[in-house]
Amino acid sequence: AQxxxxxxxxxxxxxxxxxxLRCNYSYGATPYLFWYVQSPGQGLQLLLKYxxxxxxxxGIKGFEAEFKRSQSSFNLRKPSVHWSDAAEYFCAVGPxxxxxxxxxxxxxxxxxx
Amino acid sequence: EAGVTQFPSHSVIEKGQxxxxxxxxxxxxxxxxxxxxxxxxxxxxxxxxxxxxxQDESGMPNNRFLxxxxxxxxxxxxxxxxxxxxxxxxxxxxxxxxxxxxxxxxGSGTQLSVL
Numbered sequence: 584a585q586x587x588x589x590x591x592x593x594x595x596x597x598x599x600x601x602x603x604l605r606c607n608y609s610y611g612a613t614p615y616l617f618w619y620v621q622s623p624g625q626g627l628q629l630l631l632k633y634x635x636x637x638x639x640x641x642g643i644k645g646f647e648a649e650f651k652r653s654q655s656s657f658n659l660r661k662p663s664v665h666w667s668d669a670a671e672y673f674c675a676v677g678p679x680x681x682x683x684x685x686x687x688x689x690x691x692x693x694x695x696x
Numbered sequence: 697e698a699g700v701t702q703f704p705s706h707s708v709i710e711k712g713q714x715x716x717x718x719x720x721x722x723x724x725x726x727x728x729x730x731x732x733x734x735x736x737x738x739x740x741x742x743x744x745x746x747x748x749x750x751q752d753e754s755g756m757p758n759n760r761f762l763x764x765x766x767x768x769x770x771x772x773x774x775x776x777x778x779x780x781x782x783x784x785x786x787x788x789x790x791x792x793x794x795x796x797x798x799x800x801x802x803g804s805g806t807q808l809s810v811l
Contacts, residue, residue, distance in 0.1 A: 587738070624804060625804055626699065626801075626804040627739075627789075627802035628802070629800070673739065675739075683729075683744065683752060684731075684741065684800075686731075687738060688737060689738075
């Protein structure tokens with residue numbers, strides 16, 4: 584069965600600093616990988632996805648993620664964090680695209696002034 | 697265009713009571729999903745409707761949970777009787793199709809607290 588590990592429960596980053604959120608997955612085949620963000624009072628919003636092809640994918644709000652098959656990782660990055668990025672971030676894997684996703688436990692991002 | 701709407705946003709009930717959560721998907725979306733996040737744990741898949749039919753209900757925890765989607769529009773998730781471990785956030789999501797590139801749209805969730 585597939586699984587997703589997000590090792591960091593909380594991360595605090597200074598505004599303007601770079602960000603990397605870690606995600607490791609376990610899945611037998613080529614995975615479909617996703618990053619979602621949940622801001623307070625909002626639903627889960629898709630940041631980006633990897634299905635195939637270029638292993639560096641660009642998403643919304645200036646985020647990017649890199650798929651590394653050898654490390655079973657799909658880390659999320661942003662070069663300069665804004666206060667509005669404070670939210671909870673979820674990595675997910677799907678065996679057949681978007682349906683029946685398996686999520687990680689989430690990483691709460693706090694942005695300090 | 698309206699997004700996925702969930703009612704209520706919060707619900708506090710006592711153990712043994714019944715609670716019904718509602719989800720209105722985006723108009724025209726045949727696929728509707730329920731997910732749940734228990735505090736401190738992963739968001740977990742509960743079930744998937746295609747129109748009014750249950751396509752996959754492998755994630756439903758037990759028979760205290762009943763999901764319906766009459767007419768293939770909105771869906772309800774009833775918990776009867778509620779137990780303490782049912783507390784968490786219940787998310788609904790919808791998509792037009794189930795192809796690999798069919799984007800999933802999530803509601804903001806219902807926070808259920810069972811006391």
